[in-house]
Amino acid sequence: MKDIEFDKSVQERLYNRAFELKIAPSLQCLIDRMIFLITDSNSSINDIYKVLNQDPGLSAKILSIANSAYYNRGYPLYNLHQALVNIGLEEVKNIILCLILMDGIRGTLKFKDLFRFWRHSIFVATSAKILAEKTLDENPQVAYMGALLHDIGKIVFYSEIIDYEIRSKSLISDKKEIVMAEKELFGTDHQEIGYIIAKKWGLPEAITSIIKNHHNSEKGNELMLLKLIRISDIFFYCRETNGDPEKLVLIKEKENINGELKKNMELLNIITYAT
Numbered sequence: 001m002k003d004i005e006f007d008k009s010v011q012e013r014l015y016n017r018a019f020e021l022k023i024a025p026s027l028q029c030l031i032d033r034m035i036f037l038i039t040d041s042n043s044s045i046n047d048i049y050k051v052l053n054q055d056p057g058l059s060a061k062i063l064s065i066a067n068s069a070y071y072n073r074g075y076p077l078y079n080l081h082q083a084l085v086n087i088g089l090e091e092v093k094n095i096i097l098c099l100i101l102m103d104g105i106r107g108t109l110k111f112k113d114l115f116r117f118w119r120h121s122i123f124v125a126t127s128a129k130i131l132a133e134k135t136l137d138e139n140p141q142v143a144y145m146g147a148l149l150h151d152i153g154k155i156v157f158y159s160e161i162i163d164y165e166i167r168s169k170s171l172i173s174d175k176k177e178i179v180m181a182e183k184e185l186f187g188t189d190h191q192e193i194g195y196i197i198a199k200k201w202g203l204p205e206a207i208t209s210i211i212k213n214h215h216n217s218e219k220g221n222e223l224m225l226l227k228l229i230r231i232s233d234i235f236f237y238c239r240e241t242n243g244d245p246e247k248l249v250l251i252k253e254k255e256n257i258n259g260e261l262k263k264n265m266e267l268l269n270i271i272t273y274a275t
Helices: 008-020 028-039 045-052 056-066 080-087 089-105 111-135 140-149 154-160 164-169 178-186 190-201 205-213 223-237 245-252 254-267
Strands: none
Touching: 008 154, 008 178, 008 190, 028 045, 028 089, 028 140, 045 056, 045 080, 045 089, 056 080, 056 089, 080 089, 089 111, 089 140, 089 254, 111 140, 111 154, 111 223, 111 245, 111 254, 140 205, 140 223, 154 164, 154 190, 164 178, 178 190, 190 205, 205 223, 223 245, 245 254
16 A cells, blocks of 8 residues: 655644743743652652742642642641642642643643543553552652653644544554554654653653653663553553553552542543543
8 A cells, every 4th residue: 555645844833833832831940940849759848839939820720729629628728838738749749740731731722632632641640650659660750740741742733733633543553553653644753743842841851751752662761661651551541451460550540540530630620521
């Protein structure tokens, strides 16, 4: 069968959009510092408070979340530091990461695409974090961040390509992955586009390697981390056992994963979309 010839103007548009995509409307220096603290296992509530306190928008959102049904302890909170303490360090890191990314992409995608992207990303991130905790092989926070951002390149495809998923899925088979279909149709794939975004945003090398290689079985500098994220990614689509010990762990934790997914979607104000 003759190879499909992709439109080079579409490829160029995807590249341009990747270079233009902003991480958030906040000051870049604050975002850079916050991302460092999120991935630093030695960072504390006080460290995060000092940076977060300089961003009124993110601070207000954290206060709102701390007063939500999930974290409220029976009295209203107006103090940012106490809000961070009530939520807890690891939860705060995950929530801030989600909020930073959400600020950057809200308004970029149609709601259906936004919902689809977040449902998948949060599910995989929660699963990868649980695997990292259970196996003790990787930093759970890095696993969560890498998994949450692994498909960041798809944001550009959703925003620039009409019926992106329908067109790409039409070429997918048992022997052809999504990245191969994307390259045939558009001249690039969401791994490459995501890598451009990750480098532009100055994300840690461990995260950029995941974004660039999560569909490449033997590439990347974080092989164990990539394995955990690939297993979590597959689990999103197929939740039946195949004998892998990591997948058995996720099956046992399925209720917790779904609970965390529901909570985070509500906290990010992404209502359930019937699909």
